[in-house]
Structures are given as structure tokens and as C-alpha cells.
Amino acid sequence: MLAELDDVGVDRRRGGYSRHVFEPAELALREWFREQAARRGLDVETDRNGNLWAWWPGPGDNAVVTGSHLDSVPGGGAFDGPLGVVSAFAAVDRLRARGVVVARPVAVVAFAEEEGGRFGVPCLGSRLLTGSLDPDRARALRDADGVSLAEAVAADGLAPELLGRDDVALARIGTFVELHVEQGRGLIDRGAPVALGSTVIPHGRWRFSVQGQGNHAGATALRDRADPMVPAAAVVAAARRIAVTYPDARATVGRLVPRPGGTNVIAAAVDLWLDARVPDGSGTRDMVAEIAECARDSAAVEGCSVWLHEESYSDGVEFDPGLRRHMAGAVGDVPVLATGAGHDAAILAAHVPAGMLYVRNPTGISHAPEEFAEPADVNHGAEALAAVLERLTT
Numbered sequence: 001m002l003a004e005l006d007d008v009g010v011d012r013r014r015g016g017y018s019r020h021v022f023e024p025a026e027l028a029l030r031e032w033f034r035e036q037a038a039r040r041g042l043d044v045e046t047d048r049n050g051n052l053w054a055w056w057p058g059p060g061d062n063a064v065v066t067g068s069h070l071d072s073v074p075g076g077g078a079f080d081g082p083l084g085v086v087s088a089f090a091a092v093d094r095l096r097a098r099g100v101v102v103a104r105p106v107a108v109v110a111f112a113e114e115e116g117g118r119f120g121v122p123c124l125g126s127r128l129l130t131g132s133l134d135p136d137r138a139r140a141l142r143d144a145d146g147v148s149l150a151e152a153v154a155a156d157g158l159a160p161e162l163l164g165r166d167d168v169a170l171a172r173i174g175t176f177v178e179l180h181v182e183q184g185r186g187l188i189d190r191g192a193p194v195a196l197g198s199t200v201i202p203h204g205r206w207r208f209s210v211q212g213q214g215n216h217a218g219a220t221a222l223r224d225r226a227d228p229m230v231p232a233a234a235v236v237a238a239a240r241r242i243a244v245t246y247p248d249a250r251a252t253v254g255r256l257v258p259r260p261g262g263t264n265v266i267a268a269a270v271d272l273w274l275d276a277r278v279p280d281g282s283g284t285r286d287m288v289a290e291i292a293e294c295a296r297d298s299a300a301v302e303g304c305s306v307w308l309h310e311e312s313y314s315d316g317v318e319f320d321p322g323l324r325r326h327m328a329g330a331v332g333d334v335p336v337l338a339t340g341a342g343h344d345a346a347i348l349a350a351h352v353p354a355g356m357l358y359v360r361n362p363t364g365i366s367h368a369p370e371e372f373a374e375p376a377d378v379n380h381g382a383e384a385l386a387a388v389l390e391r392l393t394t
């Protein structure tokens with residue numbers, strides 16, 4: 001089933017896939033979702049926040065919900081997100097083929113903008129649904145071309161004024177289980193195809209905007225410059241230098257945009273984004289505060305100014321231990337993994353019992369074209385998910 005998506009959103013410039021919410025590739029994936037549901041005779045709904053739902057046998061409360069997301073990071077892999085949606089449909093197929101009669105409804109879900117690849121806030125669809133993101137703030141989010149989320153949802157036929165906490169949709173979710181390709185080496189090291197998730201570490205995104213003075217690269221003496229790239233570089237270097245002082249921390253600058261961006265032009269401004277994750281309590285914000293201090297020091301020396309904005313933050317999450325015991329009962333003695341990656345399941349975990357299954361990724365690489373899962377492991381994952389759904393619904 002995943003092979004049907006091979007041609008959708010191929011990014012010829014970056015490699016891999018770029019599938020951003022409400023853009024043509026992602027809309028094609030939404031259409032594919034509707035077709036998959038129709039092929040199975042499942043009712044499909046798009047909720048107020050742009051999340052897609054397919055119901056078996058029909059919508060109802062206390063459902064066992066499973067799925068993931070269809071969008072990608074820029075230049076991402078084929079498995080992050082779609083594997084969970086494809087496996088959800090495959091698991092439903094298995095239960096139906098076995099003649100399982102469910103005592104609770106099952107829903108396959110695809111959450112909108114999980115990666116934050118277009119509007120900058122990860123898990124946008126699940127955050128809006130659960131009310132953990134202010135809808136006014138969400139409506140005002142803008143993509144790189146200046147299009148607001150309000151405009152993007154309106155273009156897709158949704159009502160921007162209805163974005164926000166959706167108590168009806170939330171009440172229907174009795175349990176949420178997300179299957180996801182593993183985004184690290186945990187299962188390679190353990191020699192197993194499938195694992196259960198235990199925790200997600202705290203993580204967030206911060207935008208540094210450094211203001212300087214645009215000028216001529218040849219005619220401007222070094223002493224006369226206010227070059228915002230210098231404090232920006234200080235942020236990159238400080239992120240690594242400071243992160244190694246926090247146990248098992250991660251700090252990444254994966255995106256840096258100089259304006260105007262010319263080889264012989266001293267930039268007038270530089271925007272850069274820091275992704276920071278520290279397992280321990282308030283460590284993530286503490287680490288960012290240290291990095292920000294380095295940015296301000298460097299900016300002061302260079303005659304620039306720095307503005308720091310927290311675009312998103314998620315506390316650490318422990319998945320529901322009771323649900324995990326049920327899942328272990330269904331899938332047997334498999335490894336249990338903590339992860340540094342964020343997921344919709346971690347957003348939902350604050351509201352309903354939520355759990356995760358990971359499928360081995362033999363490259364250990366994710367958010368890049370090399371992300372992979374062997375067909376046998378994909379099959380193993382779908383079977384594990386089917387076993388979990390059967391246990392939870394009968």
C-alpha cells in the first residue's frame with residue numbers, strides 16, 4: 001500500500017519527499033486516504049482542524065483510534081507518518097479478514113501538519129483538536145510565502161473560525177495507538193522488528209532573529225560592520241558546545257535564512273531555528289537560555305540585536321502504563337523504547353490513554369531520504385497493530 005505513494009511529493013531539489021499541509025502533494029495524500037476508506041466502505045470525515053478520520057464500522061464514542069500523519073519534513077523519508085496510516089488500514093483489513101466483531105468503534109486517523117513543515121508548529125492538528133494551541137495564534141501562523149493558516153484552511157474548504165479545541169472529536173477517542181517507523185537505532189541494536197514506546201523527551205523550537213546592517217561585502221571595513229551572520233554562527237557553535245554539557249541532550253540548527261542572501265552582501269538580518277531536547281525536567285529551556293545568552297553576547301560585540309521567540313514547546317510524556325501492559329499482552333515480549341522524537345500520540349497522551357509501536361529502521365536515519373523499513377518488518381508492524389486493536393476492541 002505504501003508503494004502507491006511513491007510518486008507523491010517527490011522533492012527533486014532536496015531529495016526525498018516534501019509533503020506540506022494543504023499543498024498539492026499533501027492534498028493528493030488526503031485524496032488517497034479517502035480512496036482507501038471508500039475501498040473498504042468506511043465513513044470518512046474531516047474534522048474542524050483538518051484531521052482525517054475513517055470509521056469502522058462507523059463513528060462512535062470510546063473508539064480505539066490508530067493512525068499517524070501524511071505530511072513530511074522538507075526532503076523527508078517515505079515512512080515517517082505514512083507508515084502509521086498504511087499500517088492502520090492494514091490492521092483493520094486483518095481484523096475484518098479474521099471476522100473479528102468489535103465492541104468499540106475503530107478509527108483510522110491522519111493528523112494534519114505533524115511535522116510543522118509549513119507553519120512551524122509541530123503536531124498542529126492534534127494540538128488544535130486537544131486545545132493545547134490557542135486558535136488565534138494558530139490562525140495567524142504564516143508559511144514561508146506569507147500565507148496564513150487561516151487562509152490555507154479556507155482554501156481547502158474548512159472554516160478558519162472553527163479551528164480549535166474539538167470536544168466532540170476528543171470525546172470519541174477512547175484510546176490512541178500510533179505506529180511509527182523508528183527514528184533511531186534502538187531496534188537495530190536490539191535485533192527486533194517491533195518495539196513499544198515508553199516516553200517522549202521534552203522538546204521545542206525557538207526562532208532567533210538577528211538584526212544587523214546590510215552592506216557591501218567589499219567596500220565595508222570589518223570594523224564598520226554589524227553582520228548578523230556572526231551572532232547566528234555563535235548560536236550554531238554554542239548549541240553544540242552547551243548541549244554536550246546536558247546529559248543526553250540534543251540541539252540542532254537545521255534552518256538558517258539570511259536576508260537578502262547574496263554572496264557579496266553582508267546580510268541585513270538572519271533568522272535561524274533551534275530545535276532543542278533535553279530528557280530532564282526543565283533542562284530544555286535552561287539549555288536554550290544559555291544558548292540565547294551566547295547569542296546576545298555575540299550580538300552586542302557585533303553591534304546587532306537578537307530577538308528570541310519560542311515557537312513550540314512540549315513537556316516530556318510517559319505513555320499510559322496500563323495501555324502499555326495491554327499492548328505488551330497483545331504483541332508479546334518486545335523491546336520498550338524511549339524516544340527523542342515528538343508525535344501526535346504524545347499530544348493526545350495528556351487527554352486519553354495513548355501508546356506507540358515502533359517498526360525497525362535499518363538505516364537508523366530519519367527525516368532524510370535514507371529512512372527505511374524492510375517489507376517483512378512493515379508486515380510485522382501491521383500484525384502487531386492488529387493484535388493490539390483486537391485486544392482493545394473485543
Ligand SMILES: [Zn+2]
Nearest residue numbers: 080081114180
Ligand atoms: Zn512522524
